Amino acid sequence: MSYFKKMDNFLIARTNKYNVFRCLVRQGPINRAAIARLTNLSIPTVMTITAELLEKKVIRSIGKGESSGGKPPEMLELVPDSYYTVGVDIGRTMIRLVANNAAFEQRASLQELTGNPLPAKDFVKRVSGLILRIIHMLHTEKEKIIGIGIAMPGLIEKETGRVIFSPDFEWSSVPLREWLLENLPFTLLVENANRALALNESYFEGEEDQNHTTFSVNLGHGIGAGLVLGEELYMGAVGASGEIGHITVERNGPLCMCGNRGCLEAVASGDAIAKKAKSLMEKGRAPILAELCGGKGHEIEARTVFEAAAAGDPEAGKIVDEAAEYIGMGLSMAINVLDPDRLILCGGLMRNGPSFFEKIKASIQKHKMKQTGRELVIFQGTKGENSTAMGACRLLVNTLWNEQRLPI
Amino acid sequence: MSYFKKMDNFLIARTNKYNVFRCLVRQGPINRAAIARLTNLSIPTVMTITAELLEKKVIRSIGKGESSGGKPPEMLELVPDSYYTVGVDIGRTMIRLVANNAAFEQRASLQELTGNPLPAKDFVKRVSGLILRIIHMLHTEKEKIIGIGIAMPGLIEKETGRVIFSPDFEWSSVPLREWLLENLPFTLLVENANRALALNESYFEGEEDQNHTTFSVNLGHGIGAGLVLGEELYMGAVGASGEIGHITVERNGPLCMCGNRGCLEAVASGDAIAKKAKSLMEKGRAPILAELCGGKGHEIEARTVFEAAAAGDPEAGKIVDEAAEYIGMGLSMAINVLDPDRLILCGGLMRNGPSFFEKIKASIQKHKMKQTGRELVIFQGTKGENSTAMGACRLLVNTLWNEQRLPI
Structure with missing residues (x-):
């Protein structure tokens, strides 16, 4: 019965250890008294746990810190390279891989043009090869790789890591995780790319308040989003x-790849913008x-359409304005239903100058419910081209953390 | 720092006690060995806890149960009337109150026409009077009332229980909770009525799987919803x-009370349906x-429009069909973004025969993303006219439960 969580001494010990370790990851270098204060644990408990972590070499002493009166305390910190994770962003244009250490410092990265993703089995084999290559680049024992996170556009079956449907790749029912496992004896997690990106974009180093409700949307060839709670x-x-x-934003609008x-x-993605422009030009408009x-x-x-709009082409301008209007409409729906306090706009479409961002914000202002008294902060994603791969790593670490399967 | 949850013996003891109590609420009458099995606790721990609960008279022995070989075990159950909660549904037409005992059995109910909700201060005083009356009807000590849950249409400020905006009541910035507390020395929680209803409708007695993701929508004079996770x-x-x-479903559609x-x-609520019909009749159509x-x-x-549609009035039929189409469109958005496994349709509009439900389902089928492989169960709310008031009670109990403030 799922609603009974068993509480026993083993669970306490493990949770306390995780809290001490997390404190070191977040706040290190730090002394034992400070850890005790931040975790509400007693000094003897912190001493026992840090002794174990030192023994396992996941943390280390870096000598004496500043004294606050008595003798100067010993400072402890995470051993950043005590373990590694690999994140893979299988994008339609590029495949990007990152290898991070325990401190989320990037230790290697690798990218390659995606090319033809068919036949799927061959393509997946190629991805396996890239993963093995980045692991090789780390020059470390295999045991130190705690897992691999894969971000993939499309619908993913949570339990199995099967790609149910990916229009970008023209894949349906591809057992991605199963095929990768044939060559990769690692813990392996497959997640939707938009959600992986959302997780990474919502995370800010050193941020005190961890209780945000963040909705993060990826505006690119396609459009997808993720909700991050804390x-x-x-x-x-x-x-x-x-x-x-x-979501339907135009009742009798153009046909979408999903069939609706x-x-x-279908009206506001990069692909839709390009398609509209193409049709205009075929009619001899948009000089x-x-x-x-x-x-x-x-x-x-889409990039060219933005350039033409910026250069004063009224028809291109109309396409861009309409896309911003629809995106604001769609995001307002999410805002009304989910009540986030942060909205992050990411993806290729956001790299076309500040005016598109302003137009989307104006459309949100127009369409969202106004009386909520909600302070919604809207900003652009800032984490760069490896953000989705980083998000795949974060999701893997979160999962191992929740299941208390980190090697500590 | 919010991400450190302190683990100590006090927390274990309290959590274990809550688990045993919950087990008795859910599964009682039950013997101690069965409690130990369901909660993963040891028999001695269960014996200590049940002794304390018996002492406090929140549970009781009902004699020997059936033997499974050895001597027949003592059966324990919740004392249903060990405490009470009051739930209030402040609706635009009716004010409904229920008083429940610890087993969520209804011990009293009361309802009255809402009438004029202005001036707000006088109206709130009247609600206070109704609450005192239902408490009086319980013939119990004041101490046994553990709190009062209020469900109110409109936007509620979570922290203060202030009504930010309620178009139905023509209220803005009404300190509902504060005013009620002037006459009611109780724990008092104010929640949006649609969310209170959603919580109650998502709950099914004796259901084994508690991990559903349920989206429940209230289709009445207005339209609102709630998401219930577990x-x-x-x-x-x-x-x-x-x-x-x-949410915007028609870019340049009619004006809504919210200003958008x-x-x-504005296109599919009971009010919108009535308004459209009125306008048709003014034009001499819809005979x-x-x-x-x-x-x-x-x-x-709206009811009359549904009757006319059923009797074959083509114009009335069109209004009903269009409402169903829009509702399905709106719900599909929530389905695409939230990925629930249950969707519950409640509210006055659903009491107009089965064909409206079928039409909404058809529209959802048309508009939602089809490739998800999701098994979404759609059904109608079944909990009757006091469901919102019951939901307000449930939310209160959940809150006290989470804060471990139940009198056990």
């Missing part, structure tokens, strides 16, 4: 939450846009 | 979650509807 990713019943790209009509993704493309209208990307 | 209500950052009535355009509530109203078109309610 430091935990909201999963939903089957792990299919955050699919804001497939008028989805946010600046046509010039910027230099006749290669069939290769047009 | 047995806990999802709150959001400031307690303004679940406002699905104010095209909100779900069956006009006949059903008997010339009193200005008093038309």
Whole structure:
């Protein structure tokens, strides 16, 4: 019966150890008295636990700190390279890998053009190869790799790590985790890329208040999002939450890749923006846009549409404005239903200058419920191109942490 | 620092006591060996705790049960009337009060027409009077009332119980909790009515699996919802979650009471349905509807529109169909973003025959993302007219439970 959590001395000891370790990760270098204060544990308990962690070499002494009166206390800190995690972002354009140590310092990174993801089995084998290569780059024993987090666009089956459906990759029912495990004898977690990104973007080093409700949206070729409660990713019943790209924003709108009509993704994603521009040019409109493309209208990307809009092309401007309007509409829905205190906008579309961000904010202001008295902070994602891979690492560590399976 | 939960012997003892008590509430009558098995506690621990609970008279012995071989074990159960809670549903039409005992058996109920809710201060005084009356009806000592839960339509400030905005009541910034406390020396919690209802509707007596993700929507004069994770209500950052009535479903739709355009509530709530019908009749259309109203078109309610639709009035039928379409669209958004495994449709609109429910389901099927592999169960709320007041009680008990403030 799930609602009874057994409390016993073993659980206390383990939880106390985790709290001391977490305190060292977060606050180190730190002395034992400070740990005791922050964790509410007694000094003898902290001494026993730190002795064990020192013995296991996951923490180390770095000598005496400053005295606050008596003799100067011994300062302890995490041994950053006591273990490693690998994060993989399987994107439609690039595959990006990072290897982090226990302190989340990046120890290696690797990236490669995605190319053709079919046949899926061959592609997955290639990803396995990349993972083995980055592990090799760490020059460490295999035992120090505590696990691998994979971020993949599309719907992922939570329990099995199977890709149910990924339109970008034209995959359906691909047993990604199972196939990776054939070559990789590691703990392996597969998560939706938007949610992995959301987790990483919501995390801020040294932030005191850990109780934020953060909604983070990825605006790129497609549109997806993740909800982060405190430091935990909201999963939903089957792990299919955050699919804001497939909410209907235009009842009889254009057809979406998911099969429905008028989805946010079908009217406001990078792909939708490019598609609209292409159709305009075919009709001989949008002259600046046509010039910027230099006749290669069939290769047009959202970026070019933003450039044309900035250069004063009214038709391109209209496409951009409309996308911002729809995105603000869609995000307002999430705001009204989820009541977050932080909203983070990430992804390729946000790299087209500050005015798009301002337009989305104006649309949110227009569409969200106004009387809530809620202080909603809206900002752009700041964590760069490896953020999704980092998020996959964080999710792995969170999972091992919750299951108390870290090697401490 | 919020992420360190202190573990000590006091917390263990308290948690164990709560687990034993919960087991008795849920599974009683039950013997000590069965409690030990269900809670993973040792028999001596269970004996100590049950002795304390017996001493405090919150549980009692009901004699010997059936033997499974040895001597027949003593059966224990909750003393249902060891304490009471009061739940108040301040609705726009009716004020409903229930008083429950510890076993959630209803011991008293009371209801009264809401009437004019202005001036707010006088109205709140009247509500205080009703609460004192239902407490009087219990014929018990004041000490046995562990608290009062209030459910109120509108936006409630989580920390203070202030009504920020309630369009139905034409209230803004009414210090509801503060005013009630002037006459009621009790623990007092104010919650949004839709969320209170959601909590009660998501609860099923004796259900084994407590890990559902339930989204429950109230379709009435207005439209609002609540998300229930396991047995806990999802709150959001400031307690303004679940406002699905104010998501935009029609970009340039009619004006909503919240000040925005095209909100779900403005096109599909009971009020919106009545308003559309009124406007049709003013134009001399919808003949069956006009006949059903008997010339009193200005008093038309959604119910009459449903009756006219059932009787074959094509214009009334169109209004009903469109409402169902929009509701399904709005709910699909919540489904795509929240990934629930249960969706419950409640409220006055659902009491207009089974075809409306079927139409909403069809619209959800059309608009939600289809590839998730999610097994979503959709059903109608079943808990009757006191469900919101019951939900207010449940929320109060959950809160006291989480804060370990139950009198056990």
